Amino acid sequence: MADRLTAPDLIDQLLDDGSWTSWDAAPDRGGLDPAYVAELERAEQKSGLDESILTGRGTLDGQPVAVIAGEFSFLAGSVGRAASDRLVAGIERATAEGLPLVGLTCSGGTRMQEGTPAFVQMVRIGAAIAAHRAAGLAYVAYLRNPTTGGVMATWGSLGQITYAEPGALAGFLGPRVYSALYGEEFPPGVQVAEHLAEVGVIDGVVAPHDLRDRLATVLRALTRDGEAAPSDAGTVPATLDTWDAVTRTRRAERPGVRDLLAAQATDVVELSGTQAGESASALLLAIARIGGQPCVVVGQDRAAEAEGHKLGPAALRVARRGFALAAELRIPVLTVIDTRGGELSAAAEEGAMAGEIARCLGDLVTCGAPTLGLMLGEGNGGAALAFLPADRIVAAQHAWLSPLPPEGASAIVHRDTDHAAEMAEAQQVLAVGLAGRGVVDRVVAEVPDAADESPAFLARLGGVLAEELSRLHAAGAGTASARSQRYAF
Structure with a gap:
């Protein structure tokens, strides 16, 4: 040296x-x-x-x-x-x-x-x-x-x-x-x-x-630039074809959390691992400002998953570090749901995958910081659900959430994957449907598809997130009861 x-x-x-x-x-x-x-x-x-x-x-x-x-x-x-x-x-x-x-x-x-x-x-x-x-x-x-x-x-x-x-x-x-x-x-x-x-x-x-x-x-x-301006989420069509939406979220060109930060965030400070000897490439943890509003970003990274990195137990432990960090620093946490699903392997089982999903859910529901959830694309399984509970939830127009990939649900019910589109429709997976039930607060339009209009879509999304973060800064952290009651429908 x-x-x-x-x-x-x-x-x-x-x-x-x-x-x-x-x-x-x-x-x-x-x-x-x-x-x-x-x-x-x-x-x-x-x-x-x-x-x-x-x-x-x-x-x-x-x-x-x-x-x-x-x-x-x-x-x-x-x-x-x-x-x-x-x-x-x-x-x-x-x-x-x-x-x-x-x-x-x-x-x-x-x-x-x-x-x-x-x-x-x-x-x-x-x-x-x-x-x-x-x-x-x-x-x-x-x-x-x-x-x-x-x-x-x-x-x-x-x-x-x-x-x-x-x-x-x-x-x-x-x-x-x-x-x-x-x-x-x-x-x-x-x-x-x-x-x-x-x-x-x-x-x-x-x-x-x-x-x-x-x-x-x-x-x-960590510095806030005052109140964010009101934003326009765009106009979402009255009806969506479920399987078309699912297919659109799987396009390789669709923007992910890193694209969002590159286009709409400033002063991004990316963090690594749990501080306890575990790292996870499929999970992005960062402190950043969106529209001048500081937050801790805990995001599932679709690009890393496409390269073969798995969203396993270590990624959920990194996420839990992020929730605790936001509570300590007294700034909102922004979770980003965009995953093909949690890791399915012997190593994941030995690493307590199910337990980490449960603990992640519990930590987020009880988090001492304001919380903002973003359904950005795919939302497969418990690893996606673990990032959902929040004071406010924003979703992209074609985002969705399901217990399994529709092909997996089809395999269970029909013993084949040929009925995936039918199962997606029957399981009511779309974020727009969750908005109708009061789970999702705002839906950001894709015109017609985030992959085809990435800069414009990310600009709309960034404006909405900045406005929501600004509101959360003013309102403070919600209660566990309020966060969980939105699912009582």
Whole structure:
């Protein structure tokens, strides 16, 4: 890796010129062993800092933000009691001042010279971050090389969003410690940033020189631009042919969630995985603004499914991360239904597919954030239904929802697939029918087909979504009872 930036250098690179204000007081070294004090003094001379942690506030592209940062040149960035006091005070001040928080980790973990009294400070640090998040404030962690031990197990892993610098070592157990304890080398590549992003532990790899722009995008994505203008959903025909609608939603050219975001969203911050070692390509999770209205997007990705990625249990766990994130950040969640159906396999069964559908339904019905559902295209099975409960539901004209693909329903009832069109009609799968029953609130016209008029359709849809998100921002989260009662027909 290139030479490591110091914490002060990185802070200067991130924040607007002249905006940094330090919150740090000189550490109290009274009562410490003289030999340890001498070691601290040597670390101070080497690093130019009085401790391994810096805290303060500034502005980033004009937006106020608090920063906590670790400096590796001060005793390998280790965290003792004085550093913990500084961390906790900084996090608590950020909470009191209502500031988003950026954590720049770079540490070997707990300071071994202080042992257990330093080790137990992890409890206080974790509690301070939990309180910051509970206040509805954003925390973004940036893992620098290296980040291990107690730092990785507290403020390194507690961000709603987590990035790492390229090639950074980030993990709980340092390779040198593993080798000493077990007499063998730790498998290479496991704790490297790029691998952690691939398996869904972190949200991405960002070079230090790109971090300012990424953080600015995150902060903008959480900012609301006032009320959205009224929108026109277009005129939907009085009657639709069910099988024609189903067929239209299966066209390869039909726009999906990524097309919607590309055309109608700004400040898109795509996230990766569950933060617990699972990723899912068939599920898109992002923070974005649609018409200036921030939301967490949890969308089934038709393009990824077309490439062979399955909507399995991990995808539903990623979705549940999204629901929780929206509730924490106090912005609406937008679910997008557009799937051929959940994964059917032994691996999906062993991964608790049915249980995850149930938990996804439960989490969405009880979500503490306002919820907006979008039926965009195909809606096959329980994996589609798991994204449906919402305070408001919008549907594309040809969207539909069914217990199974019509061909599957035909196979059960008629023992062939020849009656798929008949079954689709009989099962009343169309979103326009659900609108008539009060399940769907608004239907966006396709003239005559979203695949043939993608820009115009997405513009209409984007306007409707912006208006609905604006209303939800004002109204707040609905109740579980209200969300479920719309199905009592």
